[in-house]
Amino acid sequence: MTVLPVAQILHDHAHECVTTVTLDYASRFLRRKRLRTDAGWAFVVDLENTRSLDHGAGLELTDGRMIGVRAAVEPVLDVTGDLPRLAWHIGNRHTPCQILPDRLRIQRDPVIRHMLEHLGAGISEVDAPFTPEGGAYGHGRTHSHEHGASAHV
Incomplete structure (x- = not known):
């Protein structure tokens, strides 16, 4: 074949x-x-x-x-609480994050989980599809601050 x-x-x-x-x-x-x-x-x-x-x-x-x-369904963490504040801390660590109407979803990571719990987040371990945001400078993943030609100053 x-x-x-x-x-x-x-x-x-x-x-x-x-x-x-x-x-x-x-x-x-x-x-x-x-x-x-x-x-x-x-x-x-x-x-x-x-x-x-x-x-x-x-x-x-x-x-x-x-x-x-x-x-695919995979092991993730659903995060609840003060979502704008928690999203800022997740983003500050360049952690991929899916933004849902009432929660944030990230891959299971014990270090990030500990940080979020310390910030007062509610954490639930779930198995669900993970489709995080792709980044502000184009589709897909971003791995650095190098964005090429953009409005980023």
Whole structure:
């Protein structure tokens, strides 16, 4: 069986997908990798640069079929309390954070958990999809303060 490569990544094309691939947060950050869909067939991602795949993205194969990207359920912490203050402390530590209407969601990390509890946060261990904010200077993850050409002064 031929393993087809991804031709392009499209945003918000879940309605066109013939199957899905479910990946945790770390696995959605990739450049070159052979993956297997939830239906069991293999395909290859071979990108020029490392990319962060968002939940809901579509991976169009060279034969035109579309694979939807789904965020896997993984161990996370749901954080409640003074959300603006807690979000500031989470962001100050460059910790990926998903912002929900009534709570913040972060990956399980005992050091960050201890800090947040010390700040009065309520912490719940849950298993849920993790789809954090991508950053102010473009889609995907940010790993430094180097933003290239931007309005950042």
